[in-house]
Amino acid sequence: MKQIVNIINQVFEVEKKLQAQQVSAVQRNLERIKAELSELGYQYHSPLHEKWDETRTDCEANIVGTVRGKMIISDVIKPVVYQTHNSVKKIIQKAIVVVE
Numbered sequence: 277m278k279q280i281v282n283i284i285n286q287v288f289e290v291e292k293k294l295q296a297q298q299v300s301a302v303q304r305n306l307e308r309i310k311a312e313l314s315e316l317g318y319q320y321h322s323p324l325h326e327k328w329d330e331t332r333t334d335c336e337a338n339i340v341g342t343v344r345g346k347m348i349i350s351d352v353i354k355p356v357v358y359q360t361h362n363s364v365k366k367i368i369q370k371a372i373v374v375v376e
Contacts (some may be wrong), residue, residue, distance in 0.1 A: 281357055281369050284313060284320050288355045320355040321371075328375045335371040350376045 291306055313319070328337060328347045334356045335349070357369035 277359070277368065280313070280316070280318055283309075284318060284357050284369075285354055287313075288320060288322070288352075292352075317360045319358045319360070321358070322352045322355050323349050323371055323373060324352050325349060328373070333370075334367055335373045337373050337375045340374055340376045347375045349373045 287306060287309055290302070294302055294306070323335060326349050328335065328349050337349075339347070340350070351374035353372040353374070354369065356367060356371040358365050359368045360366075
């Protein structure tokens with residue numbers, strides 16, 4: 277399982293870098309890899325720009341500045357990784373995020 281999570285993390289990093297450059301040809305390959313991972317029962321989610329508070333159990337946060345009111349996830353270092361087995365979905369990696 278560790279190898280699959282490492283592959284997902286690498287695919288996620290490439291995807292993040294490509295979003296800045298808008299390279300559609302490589303994006304198609306990434307979508308195919310994600311489809312294969314999904315067939316194996318693995319999915320991942322980037323919580324970028326989502327609301328963050330201390331009750332979130334799917335993220336480990338590095339807080340920039342002071343904690344106040346509405347906190348937003350401003351960067352995702354690693355995504356949330358889920359594994360589905362026998363129709364049960366569980367988190368196998370918490371997201372590592374930056375919150376502001």
